Amino acid sequence: VCDGLSLDVETQSASNGQNNGLAILTTGAGYAPYSGWLNGQSVVDIDTLAQLSPGYHHLVISDAFACSDSITFYIGSVNEGGAGNWHIHQQGASLLVDVTNSPIQLQAFDALGRLVLDQFLPVGSSQVAAPGLAQGIYVFRAVGQDDAVKLFME
Known part of the structure; x- marks a missing residue:
């Protein structure tokens, strides 16, 4: 009966310090209705997982015939800051x-x-x-302006 239930997920990063990441799930070759568990907790809406914190998340989906698949995905954190004339964020x-x-x-x-x-x-x-910038904290400043922004690069 299990003929290859598959999962694909697209993610959107959370804002710096917020739990507002998003994961959009696409299922393939399974049979509705689906049930899901995210990080060990039951989820009702498995198509769009909202209010996710930055970090790794583990999702398990089962279909009407108890066929299941799982996927681990990462929600990034959009680091951003700004000062006066300029605003910066990591992408x-x-x-x-x-x-x-x-x-x-x-x-x-x-x-x-x-x-x-x-x-x-x-x-x-x-x-x-910014290929030469490794993970860590950097201070960005605009020359000639009296402002600076500190960011943690992932």
Whole structure:
């Protein structure tokens, strides 16, 4: 009877410090109705799992014939911060920086105070590749402006 119930999940990260992550589930080859358990607790709406905290989650789904499949997925945390003329947040291995009033020279410093990024950014949204930034805390500042933002890079 079990002919390959399968699960696929798409995730949306939670805001920094919030439990508002989202997982959208797609089931394949199973038979409704489905029942689900997320992190060992029963869930009613298995199509969209909301209010998820950052971190790993384990989902088990069973169909009408007691066929089951499980998947472990990760909800990231969107680290973001802003100061005056600019706002920054992590997007995977990149940074998305919104500059509102005037161009900035964005600099990033690691935990030891070393300059690890120095880039001119025009007004508007810019995606900054940050492949050299490992997981950790960085201080971002705009040269010539009296503001800085501290972010934890995942």
